[in-house]
Amino acid sequence: MTLFMPKPEPAIMSRRNELIARLGAILPRESLIVDEVARRAYECDAFTMYRALPLVVTLPESVEQVRAIMALAAEMNVKVVPRGAGTSLSGGSMPLEDGILLGMSKFNRILEIDYENRCARVQPGVQNLAISKAVEAQGFYYAPDPSSQIACSIGGNVAENAGGVHCLKYGLTTNNILGLDVVLMGGDLIRLGGKHLDSEGYDLIGLMTGSEGLLGVVTEVTVRLLQKPPLARGLLLGFASVAAGARCVGAIIARGVIPAGLEMMDKATIHAVERFQPCGYPLDAEALVIVELDGPQAEVDHLVGIVQDIAREEGATTIRASTSEAERLQFWAGRKNAFPAVSCIAPDYLCMDGTIPRARLPEALAGMDRLAKEQGLGVANVFHAGDGNLHPLILYDASKEGDIERAEKLGFDILRLCVSLGGVLTGEHGVGVEKRDLMGEMFTEVDLAQQMRLKCAFDPEGRLNPGKVFPTLHRCAELGMMHVSGGKMPFPNLPRF
């Protein structure tokens, strides 16, 4: 499977010198990267399978500079790819050969912490974890905690609607931000929301969040701060079958308990983790469930009792509840090491990100097993069990002829399986370029045309991060007039790239 990106436009490539000269009038020398070797550092994000050398890299440090770059890009009709910390797992910030890479890393300041209104105004390049660090002394934190939180930036979190381990109880990025400043293609600055709770008019904050850098460039974010719960306790539950583990998860929720974290892993992962760094996981279990409960002590102790009862009723073969902070962290250690541990049992792995209705988990795992056998590859599974977000890790060996292709094919087949079970292509990693060509599995051409028209409302010339998310490029004028009937576009033969 090869990724086709839009062909570099000769009209842009031939004006590179002019573009650089005009960018030079906007930016100081150190904020403009022209040299090929230095540009190489930006040729991919954390989705490393595909790379491209950006036309030029800009690292603005003021909103005025961002506006000027976006105005220039519109005037010269040049593409722009925004980039935060470059940790996207789906190629959302993969550069274009004929596009400006707009790196937001210099926007790294926390502008204001407003404890009274429980929010903070931050620049988009601030690391996710840095926000929590800045407010922890006062007993607060920022809830969404993607596993890349020591590196990923809040601007990128907005672009991807980042989740994390705690989102069943505390929500995703979209549930935890109050305001956005956005620069549109052409240079207009719009302010959405603020420190108040509902934004006026259409909820453009909600639309911007998860739009993968296709609608605008975020230059400021107002995030909500939450009070840190006084206590968290963990439970480690082992089961003789995946189905029993999944039933227990359902039973916990049915009993009215919403844990702060609810994770599950399969036998392959349990064994990989124990080999990597033993943390006392039961090796006889087919499935391991980790539950975290947080809140005031009286409530946490009460809920731990309830979950223990449920686990017993559901036939758990191992039930352990943490009695100290050290023990709780030890329960998590294996889960947190799951990815590095898996990379010790196989030379390479591909991390997928489908979501399914939780009750379909046994079917999903059986289906995955069958698909993996077809390709002659192994799969290890970690699972945000509370919200049905599955992370199958496809094990392969890049040095083996044909293994990459087989891994990619298996990945696509697994995502198709998720959709067929009532799930979706991506729970938190984004579509980017990775899952772009699968969008038709979930959406009709009519659904996609409506999404693309929204893109046109923000970016009529399609200059901002094109080639991502949507499998087909259309001119906006064409979408406006297009009459779509029965889910089919009038030009089914248009080239897909």
Added chain:
Amino acid sequence: MRSACATLEIRDEADAVDAICAAKAKGDCCAIVGGGSKSGLGRYAPQTQALSTAALTGITLYEPNELVLSARAGVPLSEIEALLDRHDQQLAFEPMDYGRLFGAETGGATIGGAIAVNAAGPRRIKAGAARDHLLGFRCVTGRGELVKSGGRVMKNVTGYDLSKLVCGSYGTLALLTELTLKVLPKPQTECTLLAIGADEAESLALLRRATATPCEPSALAMLPAGAALALDADAAAIRLEGPAISVTTRRDDLVARLARSGLRFETLDEHDSAALWRGLRDAAPVAANVGQIWRISVAPSEGFAVVERIRRAGAPMLAYFYDWAGGLIWLCVEAAPDAYAAVVRSAVDASGGHATLIRANAEARARIDVFHPQPAALAALTRRVKASFDPAHVLERGRMRAEF
């Protein structure tokens, strides 16, 4: 209220496609009506016909263990809430019932209407609004096209999050046909702590202090004397929800943290607490007055300053109270042709936020901006977003903005 116009019953999605395509071809514009409980909301903008979604009935999916429910747009909220209640679950965003505010019957609202106005109640500060609970939907756009977005799973970033966009779009983008919602367990019990004896500004500061404790309040309101509960003094009301043992512990903890001389605490039990917040959710303290009603959203610490500015500017305030720890103000002013819009809006603009005229006669709602005016670039973007769904302004023409 709306002037009467022909009503067309929408029985299924194909009906909606036909009706909207026909209206588009004729240049007509359509109101979308579920239970009709919100027909007094928005700009006064008579439409050529009404599309009734009342026949789009049926809860199509409910899996309590997966916290998910799907329903067609015309299902009454009360039906959904009754079903959830039987499984000890709820719509955590506490959708408001506008019946009381508009002097109509309560319990008439549909789920489609609750989503269209992005309904939110006192629990907004903890659990979010409708937007935070809509996982996916099906709709027919103003282009007459059947479109779906989202899904039935909690975590989904596949494509743009159109669920957020339709929440609070007041029917101006699409006719919603089916909604899929995240539902949540109902707390085992609740109580409300009343702190009495501080003045208005101090009571609001007290609420903000309560949000900075680990006591996890699920609602915080400031009730000026006489606003509710037949109290003759200003009061701060703080709701705590959860397992009984936790609620008691947190209430005691909160009293210990907030106590100071001159402050008296009372506790409302589960029954009285539920009644209080049901009333506040439906804006009861302002609803009974005859004047015009504003809903103002600001940063919690700015609520008092905004009210003071309005008071000093001489707008005759009949009643008001604060929800969301001071971030939401319900205000009733004496009826006037301009509803004191300039006074209210400049008071809000000085702090940042927005004011929506919720209840006023047709004349006032035709004359002034019901929704907060937007800066030029944002207004232009808003028009383009509208056009992407409904270029011919078929749906709810003029309901949100005069220009569409």
